[in-house]
Amino acid sequence: xxxxPDLLGLEDQVCFALAIASRSVISLYRPILxxxxxxxxxxLVMLALWGREPRRVKDLAEELRLxxxxxxxxxxxxxxxxxxxxxxNEQDERALDVSLTxxxxxxxxxxxxxxxxxxxxxxxxxxxxxxxxxSLWRVIEASHTA
Amino acid sequence: xxxxPDLLGLEDQVCFALAIASRSVISLYRPILxxxxxxxxxxLVMLALWGREPRRVKDLAEELRLxxxxxxxxxxxxxxxxxxxxxxNEQDERALDVSLTxxxxxxxxxxxxxxxxxxxxxxxxxxxxxxxxxSLWRVIEASHTA
DNA sequence: CGGTATTAGTTTGTACACTAATTATTATGA
DNA sequence: TCATAATAATTAGTGTACAAACTAATACCG
Numbered sequence: 001x002x003x004x005p006d007l008l009g010l011e012d013q014v015c016f017a018l019a020i021a022s023r024s025v026i027s028l029y030r031p032i033l034x035x036x037x038x039x040x041x042x043x044l045v046m047l048a049l050w051g052r053e054p055r056r057v058k059d060l061a062e063e064l065r066l067x068x069x070x071x072x073x074x075x076x077x078x079x080x081x082x083x084x085x086x087x088x089n090e091q092d093e094r095a096l097d098v099s100l101t102x103x104x105x106x107x108x109x110x111x112x113x114x115x116x117x118x119x120x121x122x123x124x125x126x127x128x129x130x131x132x133x134x135s136l137w138r139v140i141e142a143s144h145t146a
Numbered sequence: 147x148x149x150x151p152d153l154l155g156l157e158d159q160v161c162f163a164l165a166i167a168s169r170s171v172i173s174l175y176r177p178i179l180x181x182x183x184x185x186x187x188x189x190l191v192m193l194a195l196w197g198r199e200p201r202r203v204k205d206l207a208e209e210l211r212l213x214x215x216x217x218x219x220x221x222x223x224x225x226x227x228x229x230x231x232x233x234x235n236e237q238d239e240r241a242l243d244v245s246l247t248x249x250x251x252x253x254x255x256x257x258x259x260x261x262x263x264x265x266x267x268x269x270x271x272x273x274x275x276x277x278x279x280x281s282l283w284r285v286i287e288a289s290h291t292a
Numbered sequence: 293c294g295g296t297a298t299t300a301g302t303t304t305g306t307a308c309a310c311t312a313a314t315t316a317t318t319a320t321g322a
Numbered sequence: 323t324c325a326t327a328a329t330a331a332t333t334a335g336t337g338t339a340c341a342a343a344c345t346a347a348t349a350c351c352g
Binding site: 010012019020048136 | 153154155156157158159160161162163164165166167168169170171172173174175186190193194196197209210211254257258261262264267268269270274275277278279281282283284285286288289290291292
């Protein structure tokens with residue numbers, strides 16, 4: 001295996017760049033989301049529910065690419081914040097219907113300012129961000145066929 | 147604010163794509179790192195130390211873009227695994243010198259197979275991955291001037 | 293020189309991400 | 323019909339990432 005190029009520099013690793021980029025961008029959201037009492041993962045859950053509700057836990061977990069084990073306490077905290085309600089489904093008592101409260105629905109209007117503020121903070125063109133986003137979904141898909 | 151474009155679709159968010167891409171790629175490492183008894187963050191620490199040792203905690207934290215609060219228990223566990231040693235610096239007793247053990251140094255040889263295996267799993271060209279990596283560092287830098 | 297500010301690393305607390313196990317409900321097939 | 327397999331969501335356990343607080347050592351400046 002002497003012909004394996006030495007690719008062990010930390011900054012050579014795409015996984016390292018992905019991890020740092022993810023964390024760095026998410027850290028920009030923190031001060032913006034804090035006044036709404038939301039963490040970034042909670043914000044993503046809200047985005048999913050603003051898009052469509054009511055939803056099953058399993059359905060949300062799939063859309064958010066999370067394990068239900070992660071989502072369960074996350075939803076619990078959102079419910080405790082009064083943004084989300086969870087009710088046992090009547091047709092299938094194993095399932096929960098997760099929906100927004102009125103408060104949760106109204107929050108969408110305020111949340112509309114968030115993406116432009118982040119884009120502003122980054123100072124990158126929409127083109128560039130769009131290209132990045134596409135290549136990210138490219139690698140996500142590649143990782144699922146691996 | 148009626149002229150703010152509605153950018154609240156979950157999949158429109160670069161941050162979501164970043165989070166999922168990061169997690170997805172990192173999940174590919176898990177079965178590969180498991181036989182070495184390493185988690186992905188621990189692997190990154192090892193990469194940093196293989197690059198240069200001994201190191202201060204603060205120095206490692208900066209290179210890994212981690213908080214010392216995160217790195218401290220992480221190093222503790224690596225020390226417990228026998229891969230890393232931590233000694234109080236003699237010139238400045240506040241500081242630790244973090245170095246590899248012989249076992250830790252030897253692990254580098256086995257680790258050389260890891261990046262090619264991941265690249266193989268992803269089935270993406272080196273060109274494409276390199277372009278991605280560059281744009282990721284681009285956004286990392288942008289987030290730090292924000 | 294010595295009191296105070298700063299620094300290095302750790303601990304505590306909270307949230308999250310994954311794996312494994314658990315409980316209750318529903319689907320399946322003999 | 324009924325025992326068993328599968329499913330939905332939760333809980334428990336481990337590791338990690340960040341923020342705040344803490345302890346001990348060093349730097350600084352009057």
